Amino acid sequence: MRFARPELALLAALMLMSPALAAQASAPLPPLELSASSPLIDVEIAGQRLRLTVDIGGDDVVQINPGSSAHAMLAGAERPDGRPVSRGNYHVAVGQTSRSIPFVRDVLLIAGRPIKARVLMPDTAPPGQPPGSDGTIGLPLLPHSSLTLRWRPDTDGDHSVTLPARIGRSDAYGFDWALAGDAVLDVELHPLRPNSVASAAAASILAEAGAGRLDGPVQRVLIAYGVARPVRALVLERPVKIAGLVLATADVRLFDWAGRADLPPDANPDTALTVIGRRARQPGWAVLKLGQDMLARCASINWQRQPDRLQLTCLAS
Structure with missing residues (x-):
């Protein structure tokens, strides 16, 4: 089996590990502390490096700002590596208003750890982000043992x-x-x-x-x-x-x-x-x-x- 992307290869390698090594690799990452004024982390998605704002009140999804270079790439029909893209629509009720937001299923790399996630492409950027942010990531997706804001x-x-x-x-x-x-x-x-x-x-x-x-x-x-x-x-x-x-x-x-x-x-x-x-x-x-x-x-x-x-x-x- 050939994997076109390094994070998918990493997932395959984890499956072949001994139970002890696999458990160590999947153990939570060390505690993380972020400034509340700029709660940014480095993330890689589809080969692109991004900075995402950690939203401790966020759902278990990533939202990419429309102005981010990754937004256009994720919305495109094909990836740079030619790999098929799994897509869907994220349906959410905000009070009595319903929204359907396109997303792709992808693997994030956070401090080298692969995390499967739904990556949403909303038409407006989530508010409250500091300068330099490419989007937001909900707290449930973080692979760390703890987070201090x-x-x-x-x-x-x-x-x-x-x-x-x-x-x-x-x-x-x-x-x-x-x-x-x-x-x-x-x-x-x-x-x-x-x-x-x-x-x-x-x-x-x-x-x-x-x-x-x-x-x-x-x-x-x-x-x-x-x-x-x-x-x-x-x-x-x-x-x-x-x-x-x-x-x-x-x-x-x-x-x-x-x-x-x-x-x-x-x-x-x-x-x-x-x-x-x-x-x-x-x-x-x-x-x-x-x-x-x-x-x-x-x-x-x-x-x-x-x-x-x-x-x-x-x-x-």
């Missing part, structure tokens, strides 16, 4: 919270956070987005716990995969703690993932609310995506693979 050195005023991590409904890492009795939030960490965003179901829970009210006009906020959704600000009279961080306000996705939950009441009774009942309700999903407005208070966020856990070290509030 660091904003600043730890101080005596910081407090650490360690939580079991799990792959959630959106195929991203997150954790469960109990609030308001038996209510549980599905919390994700999104340092690449500027503001925290809650689904309608999560906003209902937060409003009950913190005497929350909707305030301000309807705006459109970019959520994921180039899709913007209508939101209003949720303001909590009694801020609530989420993993040691104090949440006082968040954007509320007015139509998304409400289930049987009702939106929080309006701070101004004279304001005409957008009525959720005008559209079909989706199943309930109490997801809260914490953005830079919350996570910038942290010194670091650490993810560990075995056992899966997330540790937030942030200013004690």
